[in-house]
Amino acid sequence: MQNISLPREVVPGLSDWYRTVSRDLPWRRDPSPYGVWISEIMLQQTRIEAVIPYYNRFMAELPGVEDLTACNDDRLMKLWQGLGYYSRARNLKKAAVTIVKDYGGVLPADYDALRGLSGIGDYTAGAIGSIAFGLPTPAVDGNVMRVVTRIAAWGEDITKPQTKRDITQALREIYPTGDGASLFTQGLMELGEAVCIPNGTPKCAECPISHLCLAYGQGNPTDYPVKSPKKARRVEEKWVFLLSCRGKYAIRKRPESGLLAALWEFPNAPKEEIPAEILTKWGGDPNAMAKGPEGVHIFTHVEWHMTGLRVELSEQHPDFTWATPAEILDIYAVPTAFKVFLKEMEKERTE
Ligand code: SF4
Incomplete structure:
Protein backbone atom coordinates (compact mmCIF):
# COMPACT_ATOMS: atom_id res chain seq x y z
CA MET A 1 0.00 0.00 0.00
CA TYR A 224 -11.59 3.60 8.35
CA PRO A 225 -9.66 2.72 10.36
CA VAL A 226 -9.13 -0.87 9.25
CA LYS A 227 -8.58 -3.10 12.27
CA SER A 228 -8.04 -6.85 12.54
CA PRO A 229 -10.38 -8.42 15.12
CA LYS A 230 -9.26 -8.59 18.77
CA LYS A 231 -8.63 -11.84 20.59
CA ALA A 232 -11.43 -12.75 23.00
CA ARG A 233 -10.79 -11.94 26.69
CA ARG A 234 -10.02 -14.79 29.07
CA VAL A 235 -12.73 -15.35 31.68
CA GLU A 236 -11.65 -16.20 35.26
CA GLU A 237 -14.37 -17.42 37.62
CA LYS A 238 -13.73 -16.78 41.30
CA TRP A 239 -15.13 -17.25 44.77
CA VAL A 240 -14.80 -14.09 46.86
CA PHE A 241 -15.06 -14.60 50.62
CA LEU A 242 -16.57 -12.00 52.93
CA LEU A 243 -15.14 -13.44 56.13
CA SER A 244 -16.30 -11.56 59.18
CA CYS A 245 -15.37 -11.86 62.83
CA ARG A 246 -16.46 -9.54 65.65
CA GLY A 247 -17.37 -6.62 63.35
CA LYS A 248 -14.22 -6.87 61.22
CA TYR A 249 -13.62 -8.33 57.76
CA ALA A 250 -10.67 -10.26 56.37
CA ILE A 251 -8.60 -8.56 53.66
CA ARG A 252 -5.14 -9.27 52.32
CA LYS A 253 -2.52 -7.58 50.18
CA ARG A 254 -2.13 -8.79 46.60
CA PRO A 255 1.32 -9.84 45.31
CA GLU A 256 3.89 -7.11 44.61
CA SER A 257 3.77 -7.67 40.84
CA GLY A 258 1.14 -8.49 38.22
CA LEU A 259 -2.48 -7.40 37.95
CA LEU A 260 -3.57 -4.95 40.71
CA ALA A 261 -0.17 -5.43 42.35
CA ALA A 262 0.15 -4.62 46.07
CA LEU A 263 -3.47 -3.48 46.40
CA TRP A 264 -5.83 -4.93 48.98
CA GLU A 265 -8.48 -7.54 48.25
CA PHE A 266 -11.05 -9.77 49.87
CA PRO A 267 -9.77 -13.37 50.07
CA ASN A 268 -10.66 -15.17 46.87
CA ALA A 269 -9.96 -18.39 45.01
CA PRO A 270 -10.57 -19.87 41.56
CA LYS A 271 -14.00 -21.47 41.05
CA GLU A 272 -12.35 -24.87 40.46
CA GLU A 273 -11.49 -24.99 44.16
CA ILE A 274 -14.10 -26.25 46.64
CA PRO A 275 -15.22 -23.44 48.96
CA ALA A 276 -15.87 -25.75 51.91
CA GLU A 277 -12.27 -27.02 51.78
CA ILE A 278 -10.81 -23.53 51.56
CA LEU A 279 -12.97 -22.32 54.41
CA THR A 280 -11.97 -25.18 56.66
CA LYS A 281 -8.31 -24.10 56.29
CA TRP A 282 -9.29 -20.71 57.70
CA GLY A 283 -11.17 -22.27 60.60
CA GLY A 284 -14.66 -21.64 59.20
CA ASP A 285 -17.74 -23.85 59.30
CA PRO A 286 -18.89 -24.71 55.75
CA ASN A 287 -22.46 -25.14 57.02
CA ALA A 288 -22.50 -21.48 58.06
CA MET A 289 -21.65 -20.29 54.54
CA ALA A 290 -24.24 -18.05 52.81
CA LYS A 291 -24.36 -16.72 49.28
CA GLY A 292 -23.05 -13.14 48.89
CA PRO A 293 -23.30 -10.71 45.96
CA GLU A 294 -22.12 -11.49 42.44
CA GLY A 295 -20.01 -9.23 40.27
CA VAL A 296 -18.18 -9.00 36.96
CA HIS A 297 -15.14 -6.86 36.33
CA ILE A 298 -13.64 -6.40 32.90
CA PHE A 299 -9.91 -5.73 32.50
CA THR A 300 -8.18 -5.31 29.14
CA HIS A 301 -7.32 -8.98 28.63
CA VAL A 302 -9.29 -10.78 31.31
CA GLU A 303 -12.75 -10.78 32.89
CA TRP A 304 -13.38 -11.71 36.50
CA HIS A 305 -16.74 -13.34 37.19
CA MET A 306 -17.09 -13.36 40.97
CA THR A 307 -19.48 -15.07 43.34
CA GLY A 308 -19.48 -13.87 46.93
CA LEU A 309 -19.67 -16.18 49.95
CA ARG A 310 -20.33 -14.81 53.44
CA VAL A 311 -19.17 -16.56 56.59
CA GLU A 312 -18.82 -15.47 60.22
CA LEU A 313 -15.67 -16.99 61.77
CA SER A 314 -15.23 -17.54 65.48
CA GLU A 315 -11.51 -16.53 65.35
CA GLN A 316 -9.63 -13.97 63.27
CA HIS A 317 -7.32 -16.13 61.15
CA PRO A 318 -3.73 -14.75 61.17
CA ASP A 319 -3.30 -15.04 57.37
CA PHE A 320 -5.42 -11.92 57.01
CA THR A 321 -5.57 -8.30 58.06
CA TRP A 322 -8.84 -7.66 59.90
CA ALA A 323 -10.51 -4.30 59.41
CA THR A 324 -13.90 -2.68 60.01
CA PRO A 325 -16.01 -1.72 56.98
CA ALA A 326 -15.11 1.95 57.58
CA GLU A 327 -11.38 1.16 57.64
CA ILE A 328 -11.66 -0.91 54.47
CA LEU A 329 -13.38 1.99 52.73
CA ASP A 330 -11.23 4.83 54.07
CA ILE A 331 -7.75 3.44 54.63
CA TYR A 332 -7.11 0.42 52.44
CA ALA A 333 -6.89 0.73 48.65
CA VAL A 334 -9.25 -2.00 47.47
CA PRO A 335 -9.60 -1.77 43.67
CA THR A 336 -12.89 -1.13 41.86
CA ALA A 337 -12.82 -4.74 40.62
CA PHE A 338 -14.31 -5.57 44.06
CA LYS A 339 -16.99 -2.87 43.78
CA VAL A 340 -19.98 -5.09 44.60
CA PHE A 341 -18.25 -6.27 47.77
CA LEU A 342 -17.25 -2.73 48.74
CA LYS A 343 -20.95 -1.85 48.45
CA GLU A 344 -21.61 -4.40 51.19
CA MET A 345 -19.07 -2.53 53.33
CA GLU A 346 -20.89 0.73 52.57
CA LYS A 347 -24.19 -0.81 53.69
CA GLU A 348 -22.68 -2.02 56.95
CA ARG A 349 -21.01 1.28 57.66
CA THR A 350 -24.30 3.13 57.34
CA GLU A 351 -26.33 0.57 59.30
S1 SF4 B 1 -11.97 13.87 9.76
FE1 SF4 B 1 -13.59 12.56 10.58
S2 SF4 B 1 -15.23 13.97 11.15
FE2 SF4 B 1 -13.82 15.09 9.79
S3 SF4 B 1 -14.72 14.82 7.78
FE3 SF4 B 1 -13.21 13.22 8.03
S4 SF4 B 1 -14.38 11.49 8.79
FE4 SF4 B 1 -15.65 13.28 9.07
Whole structure:
Protein backbone atom coordinates (compact mmCIF):
# COMPACT_ATOMS: atom_id res chain seq x y z
CA MET A 1 0.00 0.00 0.00
CA GLN A 2 1.11 3.58 -0.70
CA ASN A 3 2.76 5.64 2.01
CA ILE A 4 0.48 7.89 3.99
CA SER A 5 0.74 11.66 3.61
CA LEU A 6 -1.33 14.46 5.06
CA PRO A 7 -2.14 17.90 3.68
CA ARG A 8 -0.37 20.71 5.59
CA GLU A 9 -3.62 22.72 5.79
CA VAL A 10 -4.83 20.23 8.40
CA VAL A 11 -2.60 22.03 10.95
CA PRO A 12 -4.17 25.53 10.83
CA GLY A 13 -7.61 23.99 10.20
CA LEU A 14 -7.52 22.00 13.45
CA SER A 15 -5.54 24.48 15.56
CA ASP A 16 -7.85 27.44 14.76
CA TRP A 17 -10.88 25.29 15.45
CA TYR A 18 -9.45 24.04 18.74
CA ARG A 19 -8.98 27.61 19.97
CA THR A 20 -12.75 28.11 19.61
CA VAL A 21 -13.93 24.84 21.18
CA SER A 22 -11.39 24.01 23.90
CA ARG A 23 -13.14 23.05 27.11
CA ASP A 24 -12.23 24.56 30.45
CA LEU A 25 -10.42 21.61 32.03
CA PRO A 26 -8.22 21.97 35.13
CA TRP A 27 -5.03 20.74 33.42
CA ARG A 28 -5.55 23.16 30.53
CA ARG A 29 -5.81 26.20 32.80
CA ASP A 30 -2.19 25.82 33.88
CA PRO A 31 -0.39 23.57 31.40
CA SER A 32 2.75 23.14 33.53
CA PRO A 33 4.85 20.12 32.48
CA TYR A 34 4.02 18.40 35.80
CA GLY A 35 0.26 19.02 35.42
CA VAL A 36 0.28 17.87 31.79
CA TRP A 37 2.16 14.73 32.79
CA ILE A 38 -0.21 13.83 35.64
CA SER A 39 -3.30 14.52 33.52
CA GLU A 40 -2.01 12.52 30.54
CA ILE A 41 -1.27 9.51 32.74
CA MET A 42 -4.71 9.74 34.40
CA LEU A 43 -6.43 10.12 31.02
CA GLN A 44 -4.98 6.85 29.72
CA GLN A 45 -7.93 4.44 29.53
CA THR A 46 -10.10 6.81 31.58
CA ARG A 47 -12.81 9.32 30.57
CA ILE A 48 -12.20 13.07 31.01
CA GLU A 49 -15.19 13.53 33.36
CA ALA A 50 -13.97 10.71 35.62
CA VAL A 51 -10.44 12.15 35.76
CA ILE A 52 -11.33 15.73 36.81
CA PRO A 53 -11.97 15.10 40.56
CA TYR A 54 -8.97 12.76 40.81
CA TYR A 55 -6.73 15.31 39.12
CA ASN A 56 -7.88 18.12 41.40
CA ARG A 57 -7.40 16.01 44.53
CA PHE A 58 -4.00 14.76 43.38
CA MET A 59 -2.69 18.22 42.49
CA ALA A 60 -3.95 19.71 45.76
CA GLU A 61 -2.13 17.06 47.78
CA LEU A 62 0.94 16.52 45.56
CA PRO A 63 1.47 19.79 43.67
CA GLY A 64 5.01 19.05 42.48
CA VAL A 65 7.51 16.33 41.58
CA GLU A 66 9.15 16.33 45.01
CA ASP A 67 5.79 15.97 46.81
CA LEU A 68 5.16 12.91 44.68
CA THR A 69 8.49 11.32 45.59
CA ALA A 70 7.73 11.89 49.29
CA CYS A 71 4.21 10.37 49.18
CA ASN A 72 3.97 6.96 50.83
CA ASP A 73 2.76 4.12 48.63
CA ASP A 74 -0.45 3.40 50.52
CA ARG A 75 -1.49 7.06 50.35
CA LEU A 76 -0.65 7.16 46.64
CA MET A 77 -2.81 4.09 46.02
CA LYS A 78 -5.62 5.68 48.01
CA LEU A 79 -5.42 8.83 45.85
CA TRP A 80 -5.62 6.59 42.79
CA GLN A 81 -8.33 4.26 44.11
CA GLY A 82 -11.15 3.93 41.57
CA LEU A 83 -9.11 5.11 38.57
CA GLY A 84 -7.87 1.57 37.86
CA TYR A 85 -4.62 0.49 36.19
CA TYR A 86 -2.72 1.11 39.40
CA SER A 87 0.68 0.50 37.85
CA ARG A 88 0.22 4.00 36.40
CA ALA A 89 0.48 5.50 39.89
CA ARG A 90 3.47 3.37 40.82
CA ASN A 91 5.24 4.37 37.61
CA LEU A 92 4.50 8.05 38.31
CA LYS A 93 6.36 7.80 41.56
CA LYS A 94 9.27 5.89 40.01
CA ALA A 95 9.54 8.49 37.26
CA ALA A 96 9.38 11.31 39.83
CA VAL A 97 12.35 9.78 41.67
CA THR A 98 14.32 9.71 38.37
CA ILE A 99 13.32 13.31 37.59
CA VAL A 100 14.66 14.45 40.96
CA LYS A 101 17.83 12.37 40.66
CA ASP A 102 18.72 12.98 37.01
CA TYR A 103 16.96 16.21 36.02
CA GLY A 104 17.05 18.38 39.14
CA GLY A 105 13.34 17.87 39.86
CA VAL A 106 12.20 19.36 36.51
CA LEU A 107 10.63 17.35 33.70
CA PRO A 108 13.07 17.21 30.78
CA ALA A 109 12.09 19.13 27.62
CA ASP A 110 13.28 16.32 25.40
CA TYR A 111 11.27 13.53 23.76
CA ASP A 112 13.81 10.73 24.31
CA ALA A 113 14.42 11.72 27.93
CA LEU A 114 10.66 11.79 28.58
CA ARG A 115 10.24 8.46 26.79
CA GLY A 116 12.90 6.97 29.09
CA LEU A 117 10.86 7.68 32.25
CA SER A 118 8.77 4.91 33.87
CA GLY A 119 5.22 4.77 32.55
CA ILE A 120 5.83 7.20 29.68
CA GLY A 121 5.35 5.60 26.27
CA ASP A 122 5.41 7.12 22.79
CA TYR A 123 1.97 8.69 23.14
CA THR A 124 2.54 10.33 26.51
CA ALA A 125 6.05 11.54 25.59
CA GLY A 126 4.54 13.08 22.44
CA ALA A 127 1.70 14.70 24.39
CA ILE A 128 3.94 16.17 27.11
CA GLY A 129 6.56 17.22 24.54
CA SER A 130 4.08 19.10 22.35
CA ILE A 131 1.62 20.45 24.95
CA ALA A 132 4.04 21.41 27.71
CA PHE A 133 7.20 22.18 25.72
CA GLY A 134 6.02 23.05 22.20
CA LEU A 135 8.09 20.29 20.60
CA PRO A 136 6.98 18.88 17.20
CA THR A 137 6.24 15.48 18.73
CA PRO A 138 2.96 13.80 17.67
CA ALA A 139 0.93 11.92 20.28
CA VAL A 140 -0.61 8.99 18.44
CA ASP A 141 -3.35 6.93 20.08
CA GLY A 142 -6.46 5.19 18.76
CA ASN A 143 -8.34 8.49 18.40
CA VAL A 144 -5.57 10.09 16.38
CA MET A 145 -5.11 6.99 14.21
CA ARG A 146 -8.82 7.05 13.41
CA VAL A 147 -8.75 10.72 12.43
CA VAL A 148 -5.59 10.39 10.35
CA THR A 149 -6.63 7.23 8.48
CA ARG A 150 -9.93 8.90 7.60
CA ILE A 151 -8.33 12.13 6.41
CA ALA A 152 -5.97 10.14 4.18
CA ALA A 153 -8.45 7.30 3.40
CA TRP A 154 -5.61 4.97 4.32
CA GLY A 155 -6.57 1.32 4.67
CA GLU A 156 -3.60 -0.15 6.55
CA ASP A 157 -4.45 -2.29 9.59
CA ILE A 158 -3.99 -0.02 12.63
CA THR A 159 -3.31 -2.96 14.95
CA LYS A 160 0.09 -3.40 13.22
CA PRO A 161 2.95 -1.51 14.90
CA GLN A 162 4.29 -0.40 11.51
CA THR A 163 1.00 1.40 10.76
CA LYS A 164 1.37 3.44 13.92
CA ARG A 165 4.95 4.28 13.03
CA ASP A 166 3.88 5.40 9.53
CA ILE A 167 1.10 7.58 10.95
CA THR A 168 3.54 9.14 13.43
CA GLN A 169 5.99 9.87 10.62
CA ALA A 170 3.27 11.40 8.41
CA LEU A 171 2.30 13.69 11.30
CA ARG A 172 5.93 14.61 12.05
CA GLU A 173 6.27 15.91 8.52
CA ILE A 174 3.59 18.54 9.07
CA TYR A 175 3.95 19.18 12.84
CA PRO A 176 4.36 22.80 13.97
CA THR A 177 6.44 23.94 16.96
CA GLY A 178 5.83 26.23 19.97
CA ASP A 179 2.21 27.08 20.78
CA GLY A 180 1.20 25.58 17.45
CA ALA A 181 2.39 22.12 18.56
CA SER A 182 0.26 22.29 21.69
CA LEU A 183 -2.83 23.48 19.79
CA PHE A 184 -2.42 20.87 17.05
CA THR A 185 -2.00 17.97 19.49
CA GLN A 186 -5.05 19.04 21.46
CA GLY A 187 -7.03 19.77 18.28
CA LEU A 188 -6.39 16.24 17.00
CA MET A 189 -7.35 14.76 20.37
CA GLU A 190 -10.52 16.85 20.60
CA LEU A 191 -11.60 16.06 17.04
CA GLY A 192 -11.15 12.33 17.73
CA GLU A 193 -13.11 12.52 20.97
CA ALA A 194 -15.97 14.81 20.01
CA VAL A 195 -16.41 14.86 16.21
CA CYS A 196 -14.60 12.05 14.44
CA ILE A 197 -15.99 9.63 16.99
CA PRO A 198 -15.14 5.94 17.38
CA ASN A 199 -18.58 4.35 17.58
CA GLY A 200 -21.28 5.36 15.16
CA THR A 201 -21.18 7.89 12.37
CA PRO A 202 -18.65 10.72 12.61
CA LYS A 203 -20.15 14.20 12.79
CA CYS A 204 -18.63 15.32 9.49
CA ALA A 205 -21.03 18.27 9.17
CA GLU A 206 -19.34 19.78 12.26
CA CYS A 207 -15.81 18.95 11.18
CA PRO A 208 -13.49 21.90 10.50
CA ILE A 209 -11.36 19.93 8.03
CA SER A 210 -14.02 18.00 6.12
CA HIS A 211 -12.87 19.74 2.90
CA LEU A 212 -9.46 18.09 3.40
CA CYS A 213 -10.78 14.64 4.32
CA LEU A 214 -10.55 12.01 1.61
CA ALA A 215 -12.84 9.49 3.35
CA TYR A 216 -15.51 12.17 3.66
CA GLY A 217 -15.06 13.03 -0.01
CA GLN A 218 -15.50 9.37 -0.92
CA GLY A 219 -18.55 9.08 1.35
CA ASN A 220 -17.10 6.18 3.38
CA PRO A 221 -15.50 7.49 6.63
CA THR A 222 -16.66 4.48 8.65
CA ASP A 223 -14.58 2.19 6.41
CA TYR A 224 -11.59 3.60 8.35
CA PRO A 225 -9.66 2.72 10.36
CA VAL A 226 -9.13 -0.87 9.25
CA LYS A 227 -8.58 -3.10 12.27
CA SER A 228 -8.04 -6.85 12.54
CA PRO A 229 -10.38 -8.42 15.12
CA LYS A 230 -9.26 -8.59 18.77
CA LYS A 231 -8.63 -11.84 20.59
CA ALA A 232 -11.43 -12.75 23.00
CA ARG A 233 -10.79 -11.94 26.69
CA ARG A 234 -10.02 -14.79 29.07
CA VAL A 235 -12.73 -15.35 31.68
CA GLU A 236 -11.65 -16.20 35.26
CA GLU A 237 -14.37 -17.42 37.62
CA LYS A 238 -13.73 -16.78 41.30
CA TRP A 239 -15.13 -17.25 44.77
CA VAL A 240 -14.80 -14.09 46.86
CA PHE A 241 -15.06 -14.60 50.62
CA LEU A 242 -16.57 -12.00 52.93
CA LEU A 243 -15.14 -13.44 56.13
CA SER A 244 -16.30 -11.56 59.18
CA CYS A 245 -15.37 -11.86 62.83
CA ARG A 246 -16.46 -9.54 65.65
CA GLY A 247 -17.37 -6.62 63.35
CA LYS A 248 -14.22 -6.87 61.22
CA TYR A 249 -13.62 -8.33 57.76
CA ALA A 250 -10.67 -10.26 56.37
CA ILE A 251 -8.60 -8.56 53.66
CA ARG A 252 -5.14 -9.27 52.32
CA LYS A 253 -2.52 -7.58 50.18
CA ARG A 254 -2.13 -8.79 46.60
CA PRO A 255 1.32 -9.84 45.31
CA GLU A 256 3.89 -7.11 44.61
CA SER A 257 3.77 -7.67 40.84
CA GLY A 258 1.14 -8.49 38.22
CA LEU A 259 -2.48 -7.40 37.95
CA LEU A 260 -3.57 -4.95 40.71
CA ALA A 261 -0.17 -5.43 42.35
CA ALA A 262 0.15 -4.62 46.07
CA LEU A 263 -3.47 -3.48 46.40
CA TRP A 264 -5.83 -4.93 48.98
CA GLU A 265 -8.48 -7.54 48.25
CA PHE A 266 -11.05 -9.77 49.87
CA PRO A 267 -9.77 -13.37 50.07
CA ASN A 268 -10.66 -15.17 46.87
CA ALA A 269 -9.96 -18.39 45.01
CA PRO A 270 -10.57 -19.87 41.56
CA LYS A 271 -14.00 -21.47 41.05
CA GLU A 272 -12.35 -24.87 40.46
CA GLU A 273 -11.49 -24.99 44.16
CA ILE A 274 -14.10 -26.25 46.64
CA PRO A 275 -15.22 -23.44 48.96
CA ALA A 276 -15.87 -25.75 51.91
CA GLU A 277 -12.27 -27.02 51.78
CA ILE A 278 -10.81 -23.53 51.56
CA LEU A 279 -12.97 -22.32 54.41
CA THR A 280 -11.97 -25.18 56.66
CA LYS A 281 -8.31 -24.10 56.29
CA TRP A 282 -9.29 -20.71 57.70
CA GLY A 283 -11.17 -22.27 60.60
CA GLY A 284 -14.66 -21.64 59.20
CA ASP A 285 -17.74 -23.85 59.30
CA PRO A 286 -18.89 -24.71 55.75
CA ASN A 287 -22.46 -25.14 57.02
CA ALA A 288 -22.50 -21.48 58.06
CA MET A 289 -21.65 -20.29 54.54
CA ALA A 290 -24.24 -18.05 52.81
CA LYS A 291 -24.36 -16.72 49.28
CA GLY A 292 -23.05 -13.14 48.89
CA PRO A 293 -23.30 -10.71 45.96
CA GLU A 294 -22.12 -11.49 42.44
CA GLY A 295 -20.01 -9.23 40.27
CA VAL A 296 -18.18 -9.00 36.96
CA HIS A 297 -15.14 -6.86 36.33
CA ILE A 298 -13.64 -6.40 32.90
CA PHE A 299 -9.91 -5.73 32.50
CA THR A 300 -8.18 -5.31 29.14
CA HIS A 301 -7.32 -8.98 28.63
CA VAL A 302 -9.29 -10.78 31.31
CA GLU A 303 -12.75 -10.78 32.89
CA TRP A 304 -13.38 -11.71 36.50
CA HIS A 305 -16.74 -13.34 37.19
CA MET A 306 -17.09 -13.36 40.97
CA THR A 307 -19.48 -15.07 43.34
CA GLY A 308 -19.48 -13.87 46.93
CA LEU A 309 -19.67 -16.18 49.95
CA ARG A 310 -20.33 -14.81 53.44
CA VAL A 311 -19.17 -16.56 56.59
CA GLU A 312 -18.82 -15.47 60.22
CA LEU A 313 -15.67 -16.99 61.77
CA SER A 314 -15.23 -17.54 65.48
CA GLU A 315 -11.51 -16.53 65.35
CA GLN A 316 -9.63 -13.97 63.27
CA HIS A 317 -7.32 -16.13 61.15
CA PRO A 318 -3.73 -14.75 61.17
CA ASP A 319 -3.30 -15.04 57.37
CA PHE A 320 -5.42 -11.92 57.01
CA THR A 321 -5.57 -8.30 58.06
CA TRP A 322 -8.84 -7.66 59.90
CA ALA A 323 -10.51 -4.30 59.41
CA THR A 324 -13.90 -2.68 60.01
CA PRO A 325 -16.01 -1.72 56.98
CA ALA A 326 -15.11 1.95 57.58
CA GLU A 327 -11.38 1.16 57.64
CA ILE A 328 -11.66 -0.91 54.47
CA LEU A 329 -13.38 1.99 52.73
CA ASP A 330 -11.23 4.83 54.07
CA ILE A 331 -7.75 3.44 54.63
CA TYR A 332 -7.11 0.42 52.44
CA ALA A 333 -6.89 0.73 48.65
CA VAL A 334 -9.25 -2.00 47.47
CA PRO A 335 -9.60 -1.77 43.67
CA THR A 336 -12.89 -1.13 41.86
CA ALA A 337 -12.82 -4.74 40.62
CA PHE A 338 -14.31 -5.57 44.06
CA LYS A 339 -16.99 -2.87 43.78
CA VAL A 340 -19.98 -5.09 44.60
CA PHE A 341 -18.25 -6.27 47.77
CA LEU A 342 -17.25 -2.73 48.74
CA LYS A 343 -20.95 -1.85 48.45
CA GLU A 344 -21.61 -4.40 51.19
CA MET A 345 -19.07 -2.53 53.33
CA GLU A 346 -20.89 0.73 52.57
CA LYS A 347 -24.19 -0.81 53.69
CA GLU A 348 -22.68 -2.02 56.95
CA ARG A 349 -21.01 1.28 57.66
CA THR A 350 -24.30 3.13 57.34
CA GLU A 351 -26.33 0.57 59.30
S1 SF4 B 1 -14.72 14.82 7.78
FE1 SF4 B 1 -15.65 13.28 9.07
S2 SF4 B 1 -14.38 11.49 8.79
FE2 SF4 B 1 -13.21 13.22 8.03
S3 SF4 B 1 -11.97 13.87 9.76
FE3 SF4 B 1 -13.82 15.09 9.79
S4 SF4 B 1 -15.23 13.97 11.15
FE4 SF4 B 1 -13.59 12.56 10.58
